[in-house]
């Protein structure tokens with residue numbers, strides 16, 4: 572399994588880091604077989620798998636349940652698990668308790684938190700040896716305030732993001748996810764930080780890229796952001812289900828090739 576040291580080495584040698592989200596055993600198994608460097612059990616789970624409208628409804632037990640399955644599917648891949656909305660940022664004691672619970676129960680390599688307001692939380696985690704990935708730029712847990720749009724696109728907000736990125740590194744974050752920000756800004760932040768920077772909608776000059784599994788495979792996504800590139804197409808799944816339904820109705824399935832043909836009834840006394 573890659574370690575944090577490997578990931579830092581990859582940054583230093585300009586060896587790009589791949590990350591994809593995974594939410595269950597089969598997607599994790601696929602990602603590990605595809606030799607993806609790192610997995611994110613994202614709270615995008617809420618929309619992609621649980622049918623919620625946003626990430627906000629996702630609970631810590633949802634994350635634990637799914638991250639455990641991901642770990643079973645990808646026991647040898649560096650795995651980051653998202654801290655869901657409201658689980659931290661409340662009180663120092665409960666924040667740490669929730670974070671430790673998530674980290675221990677899922678056997679993750681790190682947890683991820685959104686926003687620069689959690690500097691003290693990151694420091695406290697660092698203090699007790701709990702690795703934290705910070706997520707800045709567009710933070711989906713705050714879309715109620717920001718909306719889904721490019722962030723840090725004015726001089727002031729860009730400067731703020733530079734300061735925040737530096738502050739989370741200083742606080743002990745092991746990695747940074749930068750979402751939906753101008754590419755030249757992401758490039759500058761990546762160059763200035765020692766920790767790996769993973770981009771999503773942040774251009775090509777970050778240390779790595781992350782995409783949502785369901786976006787990559789066109790798996791029932793109603794809307795795709797500009798930064799998504801689709802590499803496969805699961806939308807044909809619906810055609811397959813329709814065909815299955817039709818074949819059952821028309822007694823085409825199962826045919827002989829899907830049937831055990833041993834004549835047992837001759838041997839059964841009625």
Ligand code: KIV
Pocket residue numbers: 592611612613614615616653706748750771781783
């Ligand atoms: O939850 C998620 O999928 C994420 C990615 C968008 C980075 O946080």
